[in-house]
Amino acid sequence: MGTxxxxxxxxxxxxxxxxxxxxxxxxxxxxxxYQEYNLLVDKPLTIIGEDYxxxxxxxxxxxxxxxxxxxxxxxxxxxxxxxxxxxxxxxIRVVKSSDFVIRNVVLEKLFFGIFLEKSHNxxxxxxxxxGDAKDEYNSGNGIHLWYSNNILISKNIVQGVRDGIYLEFxxxxxxxxxxxxxNLRYGLHFMFSNNDIYTNNEFENNGxxxxxxxxxxxxxxxxxxxxxxxxxxFGLLLKEINDLEIENNVFDNNTIAISVEGANRVxxxxxxxxxxxxxxxxxxxxxxxxxKGNRFLHNSFDVSYNSRxxxxxxxxxxWSKYSGYDLDRDGxxxxxxxxxKLFSYIVNRTxxxxxxxxxxxxxxxxxxxxxxxxxxxxxxxDRHPLINAL
Amino acid sequence: xxxxxxxxxxDLARSRWSYIYFLFYLxxxxxxxxxxxxxxxxVITLMNVIIILVPLIGTIFGVMYYYNxxxxxxxxxxxxxxxxxxxxxxxxxxxxxxxxxxxxxxxIPFVIYGLFNSGAIWDFSLLLLTGVFLTFIFVxxxxxxxxxxxxxxxxxxxxxxxxxxxxxxYDGIFLMSxxxxxxxxxxxxxxxxxxLNPIDLSRTLILLKLDISALLGYTGAVFKQFFGxxxxxxxxxxxxxxxxxxxxxxxxxKARSKDF
Numbered sequence: 001m002g003t004x005x006x007x008x009x010x011x012x013x014x015x016x017x018x019x020x021x022x023x024x025x026x027x028x029x030x031x032x033x034y035q036e037y038n039l040l041v042d043k044p045l046t047i048i049g050e051d052y053x054x055x056x057x058x059x060x061x062x063x064x065x066x067x068x069x070x071x072x073x074x075x076x077x078x079x080x081x082x083x084x085x086x087x088x089x090x091x092i093r094v095v096k097s098s099d100f101v102i103r104n105v106v107l108e109k110l111f112f113g114i115f116l117e118k119s120h121n122x123x124x125x126x127x128x129x130x131g132d133a134k135d136e137y138n139s140g141n142g143i144h145l146w147y148s149n150n151i152l153i154s155k156n157i158v159q160g161v162r163d164g165i166y167l168e169f170x171x172x173x174x175x176x177x178x179x180x181x182x183n184l185r186y187g188l189h190f191m192f193s194n195n196d197i198y199t200n201n202e203f204e205n206n207g208x209x210x211x212x213x214x215x216x217x218x219x220x221x222x223x224x225x226x227x228x229x230x231x232x233x234f235g236l237l238l239k240e241i242n243d244l245e246i247e248n249n250v251f252d253n254n255t256i257a258i259s260v261e262g263a264n265r266v267x268x269x270x271x272x273x274x275x276x277x278x279x280x281x282x283x284x285x286x287x288x289x290x291x292k293g294n295r296f297l298h299n300s301f302d303v304s305y306n307s308r309x310x311x312x313x314x315x316x317x318x319w320s321k322y323s324g325y326d327l328d329r330d331g332x333x334x335x336x337x338x339x340x341k342l343f344s345y346i347v348n349r350t351x352x353x354x355x356x357x358x359x360x361x362x363x364x365x366x367x368x369x370x371x372x373x374x375x376x377x378x379x380x381x382d383r384h385p386l387i388n389a390l
Numbered sequence: 391x392x393x394x395x396x397x398x399x400x401d402l403a404r405s406r407w408s409y410i411y412f413l414f415y416l417x418x419x420x421x422x423x424x425x426x427x428x429x430x431x432x433v434i435t436l437m438n439v440i441i442i443l444v445p446l447i448g449t450i451f452g453v454m455y456y457y458n459x460x461x462x463x464x465x466x467x468x469x470x471x472x473x474x475x476x477x478x479x480x481x482x483x484x485x486x487x488x489x490x491x492x493x494x495x496x497x498i499p500f501v502i503y504g505l506f507n508s509g510a511i512w513d514f515s516l517l518l519l520t521g522v523f524l525t526f527i528f529v530x531x532x533x534x535x536x537x538x539x540x541x542x543x544x545x546x547x548x549x550x551x552x553x554x555x556x557x558x559x560y561d562g563i564f565l566m567s568x569x570x571x572x573x574x575x576x577x578x579x580x581x582x583x584x585x586l587n588p589i590d591l592s593r594t595l596i597l598l599k600l601d602i603s604a605l606l607g608y609t610g611a612v613f614k615q616f617f618g619x620x621x622x623x624x625x626x627x628x629x630x631x632x633x634x635x636x637x638x639x640x641x642x643x644k645a646r647s648k649d650f
Contacts, residue, residue: 300605346569350576352568352579355583356561356565357597359561360441360442360557360561361557362565364558
């Protein structure tokens with residue numbers, strides 16, 4: 001059974017169609033513009049837009065609120081979501097529901113985009129969220145999850161909002177093939193969210209990159225972190241993280257590619273760090289981390305450390321600054337490589353000293369430290385650096 | 391003065407050292423561009439070379455030329471020519487010929503590799519401008535030192551020491567003072583510190599243009615605010631001019647009163 005909604009049909013508004021529909025019905029919304037807001041979907045329905053009908057919220061408030069299970073929203077174009085600092089208006093809000101699908105939706109001029117609240121087992125697929133946020137304090141997030149589990153977030157494009165994808169208390173989430181760029185704060189931001197998987201996403205040119213905090217058992221594969229460039233930007237921020245796998249990611253042209261603080265048992269395998277200011281900046285309390293098979297190419301600083309204690313293992317990475325030799329030609333350098341420069345140690349202590357970057361004195365200093373390490377951690381060394389960057 | 395400038399210039403233009411200097415830059419730039427085709431990367435590498443080598447070569451050439459042409463200078467002094475034009479002419483002759491070696495040596499390969507079609511042209515112009523400034527500054531300082539020292543060995547020693555101080559030791563002292571006073575706000579101090587040394591000033595100017603400023607964090611914001619504006623650029627160029635003019639005035643003053 002289905003109901004059609006269009007300007008000349010018997011049913012002229014979506015609100016009316018929802019009120020008339022029975023459980024499990026499909027509502028077809030034809031091309032046109034509908035000035036509607038505070039639409040409440042309180043029964044299992046499928047709402048499908050044909051040729052992207054525009055739902056104009058006229059900045060009045062929330063547009064769609066889903067409070068029933070098994071709701072599918074497909075192909076709508078929602079604009080002009082109201083701004084509110086007390087109730088976080090969203091274009092589509094899902095409350096305490098499960099088995100929902102939100103796909104092919106385009107959101108523009110929004111406050112919050114897709115907001116999931118205590119909802120489970122859903123799918124957010126192939127949506128496009130284009131915000132025009134100017135300031136952090138009066139903008140919302142693109143895809144926002146709060147106390148929601150088992151969600152698939154896939155093939156979405158999010159740009160121009162505060163945080164592209166935001167997860168808080170969201171477990172068992174799969175985030176894959178999304179593009180999050182030009183957001184004011186974070187491209188991806190998650191806290192207290194465990195057992196999540198992130199693959200093949202692109203995080204590009206965000207105000208502060210990607211922040212991962214207070215979470216455990218996370219897997220990040222094949223993601224691209226690019227052009228997060230600015231005085232307070234980084235590609236990936238790890239804070240209070242346990243048991244994380246970071247594999248085959250590319251970090252290109254970020255001010256700080258990975259900033260780590262209080263992260264334990266993190267495996268960094270086969271990642272590329274290209275042309276970053278700092279490739280890895282360790283701020284402390286990081287134990288049992290493994291860096292293996294990564295390629296460090298032309299970063300101003302490869303690894304920066306602020307203490308002399310080291311419990312992390314660097315093994316078999318490629319370092320473009322490595323100047324050793326390989327006499328037995330087994331592809332592994334015969335001389336260990338020390339990735340921490342004395343200058344990066346000094347800069348950590350007194351950030352202003354970075355004005356001396358690339359000065360001859362600093363080169364001499366680094367060279368003498370390299371010959372006989374005094375200030376940098378003794379055992380922080382890659383004993384088997386690779387000769388070729390595969 | 392122009393006649394003497396012309397004589398000094400042609401004399402140097404014919405000399406082997408100018409050619410060697412020219413060829414050195416030519417080969418350096420060619421090899422750099424051959425190894426990586428990226429013009430803006432090559433600008434960074436060249437900067438490292440220029441910041442150190444241009445002052446060193448300017449210093450050594452300046453001192454060497456002064457001591458070598460001493461007899462010729464004495465001959466000129468016997469003629470009815472103003473003293474200031476003799477020394478100014480010689481100074482400009484050597485500074486110009488060194489600058490030309492630099493400009494052509496680096497300029498030709500970059501032009502061949504398509505400089506005019508690339509976005510790096512402004513960075514590159516700034517690089518050359520600072521290179522020329524550094525040449526003029528260090529030749530002037532070298533002339534001042536050699537005018538003040540009759541003894542060749544002493545003059546050489548002082549000149550090289552001066553280069554060593556500005557290129558290396560200054561940064562060491564600068565670094566130490568930043569570390570010692572780390573509990574205080576340092577952005578003004580670091581700005582002042584870079585302004586006072588022509589080598590540091592040139593390096594900072596180029597680095598900020600090459601967008602390394604994001605690495606500088608808060609200090610970078612202060613620097614970018616200062617150097618990024620027209621005022622900052624003009625201030626830096628003004629300081630570089632001061633660095634040129636003060637030693638030249640010193641040459642003129644010394645030359646007027648010196649007893650040969």
